[in-house]
Amino acid sequence: MPALGFGTLIPDPLATKQATKAALEAGFRHFDCAERYRNEQAVGDAMQEMFKAGAMERKDVFVTTKLWNSNHRPERVKPAFEASRQRLQIDHVDCYLIHTPFAFQPGDDQDPRDERGQVIYDSGVTLGETWRALESLVDEGRCRSIGLSNVNLEKLKEIVEGARITPAVVEVESHPYLPEWDLLDYCRRQGVVLLAFAALGHGMEPRLLDDPVIVAIARRLGKTPAQVVLAWAIQRGTALLTTSVTPRRIQENFDLSPIPADAMQEIRDSVATKIRFNAVVETGVPGFIPGGRR
Numbered sequence: 001m002p003a004l005g006f007g008t009l010i011p012d013p014l015a016t017k018q019a020t021k022a023a024l025e026a027g028f029r030h031f032d033c034a035e036r037y038r039n040e041q042a043v044g045d046a047m048q049e050m051f052k053a054g055a056m057e058r059k060d061v062f063v064t065t066k067l068w069n070s071n072h073r074p075e076r077v078k079p080a081f082e083a084s085r086q087r088l089q090i091d092h093v094d095c096y097l098i099h100t101p102f103a104f105q106p107g108d109d110q111d112p113r114d115e116r117g118q119v120i121y122d123s124g125v126t127l128g129e130t131w132r133a134l135e136s137l138v139d140e141g142r143c144r145s146i147g148l149s150n151v152n153l154e155k156l157k158e159i160v161e162g163a164r165i166t167p168a169v170v171e172v173e174s175h176p177y178l179p180e181w182d183l184l185d186y187c188r189r190q191g192v193v194l195l196a197f198a199a200l201g202h203g204m205e206p207r208l209l210d211d212p213v214i215v216a217i218a219r220r221l222g223k224t225p226a227q228v229v230l231a232w233a234i235q236r237g238t239a240l241l242t243t244s245v246t247p248r249r250i251q252e253n254f255d256l257s258p259i260p261a262d263a264m265q266e267i268r269d270s271v272a273t274k275i276r277f278n279a280v281v282e283t284g285v286p287g288f289i290p291g292g293r294r
Contacts, residue, residue: 001062001095001169001193003234004254005030007241009288013042015245020046022247024055026254032171032197032241034066034099035084036110036286044089063088064095064169064195066149067134069284070110072103072125077133085142095169096134096143100150101127102284111285119285127155128162135165147171147192150280153183160190171195173278174238176229176271177208184238199233199240200226202288204277213270217263224252231259232267 006023008031010016016039020031024046031047033040051058065088071080085093103122105112112120137143147169148159156170170187174180174196187194201208208214209225218225226242233240235258242253278287 001064001195001239002028002030003239004028004230004256005032005062005064005195005239005241006250007032007197007243008039008043009034009037009243010039010245013039016042017046019243019245019250021050022250023254024050024061026247026251028250028254029056029060030062030064030239032064032195033084033088035068035071035080036066036099040065040084040087044087048089058090062094063090064097064171065093066097066099067130068099068110069102069104070106070108070112070122072098072122072127072130073106074125074129074133076106077130078137081137081143092141093143095145095147096137097147097149097169097171098127098130098134100280100284100286101148101155103127103130104284119283121284127159131159131163135163138165145169147195150284150286152281153186156183156186156192160192166190167192169193169195169239171197171241172281173198173276174233174240175199175201175208176211176214176232176267177201177206177273177275178277179236179268184236188237194238196233196238196240198277198288199242200229202277206273206275208273211271211273213266217259217266221259221263223257223259226253227256228259228263228267231256232264235259235264 006028065084105120134146145168147167149171280286
């Protein structure tokens with residue numbers, strides 16, 4: 001899996017297709033998708049156009065997508081997986097993740113709510129049962145690896161200890177304001193890739209890219225703050241996702257080079273702000289986009 005990935009959380013399908021093509025042209029070869037984003041078809045269209053143009057082949061691109069909360073029941077896992085694969089127009093998925101450890105009421109409604117507006121959870125299935133259904137996908141050959149998303153360290157340990165197939169990837173929010181060092185250390189020991197989303201803080205307040213420590217390092221090195229933060233993420237041993245719909249910004253985020261060891265240590269020691277921007281790990285309801293999509 002390429003360490004530098006492109007996240008496809010883009011609300012508009014046309015913008016998704018254009019951004020995916022721009023990312024492929026810039027050099028991105030890892031694309032992170034999800035049933036919940038409702039734009040897998042647009043990502044697939046963009047990839048197919050690039051494949052048919054001879055710009056690259058399917059084997060050159062690593063595609064991740066995710067099982068949504070309303071499909072946690074074991075009998076719903078394979079149909080959900082196949083639907084994602086077909087929308088993406090690919091013969092196999094490189095990595096399939098459980099989007100959150102929370103099961104919602106099974107059905108076609110991705111955001112089931114009761115009369116009081118509260119999420120309707122599903123107590124009739126465990127995360128372990130869902131995980132075993134994902135293991136079966138690997139056995140059948142359409143899915144090359146499986147993993148988890150939006151989990152804490154305790155939940156990850158629970159799955160690792162009971163798994164027949166160890167998670168290959170854990171995708172969580174992580175950046176200098178939420179470094180997740182304990183989780184990263186555990187992943188290293190278990191041979192699990194920590195894939196960081198919101199690697200640039202998702203433009204939310206307090207703005208990571210305006211942090212005085214990051215800005216000072218960027219000026220000193222002649223880089224943008226984003227390039228400093230993304231290099232930090234890769235050099236400390238995580239993979240990461242970055243998202244943009246602007247071709248210039250997409251190219252900038254791909255054009256990375258190492259930062260010196262003293263800058264790495266300065267970020268670890270001197271960045272004082274600690275914040276989680278997305279509360280999905282507490283509820284299973286993603287944030288970041290109106291309507292609850294991450």
